[in-house]
Amino acid sequence: MNKVSVVIPAKNEAAALKGVIPRLLKLDCIEEIIIVNDGSTDNTEAVCKEAGVTVITHPYSKGNGAAIKSGARAVSTNVVVFMDADGQHSPEDIPKLLEKLETGFDMVVGARSSTSQASAGRLVANSVYNRISSLMVGQKIGDLTSGFRAVKTKLFKEFISILPNGFSYPTTITMAFFRAGYSVGYLPIIADKRIGKSHIRPFKDGVRFLLIIFKIATLYSPLKLFFPLSLLFFSVGAGYYGYTLVEMGRFTNMSALLFVTSILVFLIGLISEQITSLVFLAAKSKDK
Template identity: 60%
Template sequence: MDISIVIPAKNEEEGLRKTLPKLVEAYPEAELIVIDDGSTDGTKQVCQQHGAKVISHSYSKGNGAAIKSGARAATGDIIVFMDGDGQHDPEDIARLLEKMDEGYDMVVGARGGLSDQASVARWGANSVYNRLASWMVNKEIPDLTSGFRAVRRKKFLSFLYLLPNGFSYPTTSTMAFFRAGYSVGFIPIKVFQRVGKSHINLVRDGVRFFLIIFKIGTLYSPLKVYFPTAVGVAGIGFLNYLLAWATSGSLRFTNMSSVLVLAGMIIFLMGLLSEQLTNLQYKDVDSDPED
């Protein structure tokens, strides 16, 4: 199988020193690309020692930006994305590719429970993501945010314009594939303790957590999020009206009831508009991005 292995890396010298020899030994014919995202250590030198193609960013642009640079440079029919911190086992690549042979367009290496997560906070956040995304697509998603995945290159390239430059590229790409009607599969993997220090910041990425919640909805089906919200807000307005009627006997809408009902209508209309805009986003996904 013609594959490219793409690894985004920022100051991952030690992790790559552990991972690259295993990749070269297991997949000598694969195209091996490492994106050096503004590293200040020996990341580039380690990659060159092991024969990997290095794409260097002059400054750190983010994990998603590195992924996009690697995807543009890759020439294989299938791209395997994995982290450079030693968490992912190169032997699992074969399992990803076997699943791809079953007709899937994207296969994600799904981590297990708390023991496979970097922290309790990240495990909790990922659990919320997985539940919300599973509800959105009506299919169980065991791990929405895993960075270890195999994709069909041409289909992945058609979604590059959607991907953020930060850390939420796995969420965005997975939901985009589901929305376009492509087949997404999952296989269980075991992850190792990362080598070196994590680049995740609790405060900054806590804000990102809430933004991703909204992104999940808007990427797949905004109306599925907006409609129940609209019904809930308008329902509270009608409930307030009934309580006012029961206590005062007046059939007139109170200001609060009117505001809540109108807010529910506005939220519904916003969802309807967002649904149409989302449809426009995916209208050209079947076209060849290299044409």
């Protein structure tokens, strides 16, 4: 087994890293550990330097996704493992991810069990994401938002330009891999409770989670979202036209509006599909 790199985005995670880093250093499969200090105000950087691992420091907080991208650009091995700095992910699971990766997958994700979710609300949200994304790609997605994953570095870098700077990078990279036809596997894991205070904000992140649902659909195949909507408007228009024809003997403006809306929604979906294809094509061409 070739040695791999581990990339960990960290913002004010000094307390957790004191326990995580020593456990990583004990693993023979790891070539380098890259901690991306995302504008921390605690002693995260000092803890990392004291442990002798590579540290990339952002002068200010750019976001979890931005930290992931900074770390990925610095990777020197063919395989990279991404994990959180808060102690939820067990370093001892890394060999298991790599073992499954070697069976023919391009990316293997650590799928959290229902008992490993931070709260009941997060469990419900993640279950919805998994179901919707599974329907979109036609494959079972075990954990769409997990930040614990092993992936072939070259393939990951193909999509760096389209990854968001915020917390939804796992969603984007997962759907991008499925869209590109790469193989994605899932490995059941048990996630521990995080050490320290969570950076999740209920209201703001609740809105963000709703946006992720739409992003899942539009990122993979927009027509799968827009065509059913178009069909719904057309069906309602046809039904209303049938009713007014029988009751009034005429074609109403409401029926015309519903038919026109149906056509517009379909065309928007068609254009979105082409734009999405061009975005992925541009991302792959830029990497080459």
